[in-house]
Amino acid sequence: MSDDDLLSVSRFARLAGLTVHAVRHYDAVGVLKPTQVDARTGYRRYARGQVATARMVMDLRWLDLPIHQVRQILADPDAPTTHALLRAHAERLARQRRHLDRQIARCATHAIQGVDMPTTSTTVAPVQLKIGVRDLAQARTFYQRAFGLVETVIRHTDDADHVGYQFGTYGRPGFFLVVLLGPEAFDHPARSTFGLTVPDLDQAHQQALDAGATEAVAPDTPHGMPRTSAVTDPDGNWIWLYQG
Secondary structure: OHHHHHHEEEHHHHOOOOOHHHHHHHOOOOOHHHHHHEEOOOOEEEOOHHHHHHHHHHHHHOOOOOOHHHHHHHHOOOOOOHHHHHHHHHHHHHHHHHHHHHHHHHHHHHHHHHHOOOOOOOOOOEEEEEEOOOOHHHHHHHHHHHHOOOOEEEEOOOOEEEEEEEOOOOOOOOOEEEEEOOOOOOOOOOOOOEEEOOOOOHHHHHHHHHHOOEEEEEEEOOOOOEEEEEEEEEOOEEEEEEEE
């Protein structure tokens, strides 16, 4: 191919329907490399055959595909992995559309009816979680070291005082009990999963590890959620931690 067959950046951009800035950006991220780069001046030159590739890049970016997936598709547009990637992206866009539909409906409702504080839609409320452990003394030590939880007497009987972790006041919003059950308990559960809000996620996560927990999910900020992590206690129970 002679130099006369190559296009300058500006000419190539006009034919492809891109801005010069976009052409240079796609070169920088590795999805639309020039055919030739002058070693002395650094000028980029493109082949006419690359116009179709440029338009494909435009279309894929219009679909809101991230650059790394555009690069993957361009490498082999007909590969089974490409078809799977596009199907997954279509499903993701459909979820976003449903989410947007709900937002529009909620906004329209607020516009007509005003903005009300959320209310409880049921007369029942969760109040207790039981966690199965092998060794009660060891588990109590772990939960105190990991999260500063100290058991208190939550029920008095003629035979014994029953202990657990009490949050809030009985009969009031926010009341909740967490009870550790040893293997002798008739309702000893299998492994449990529960979550705690903490004032400092990273500090609480590390404190739990120092107390003997095992990291299950490293601290992260998932889309649509507060900063989050997860650990397992010495008995394999999952504990999700959420930045409060």
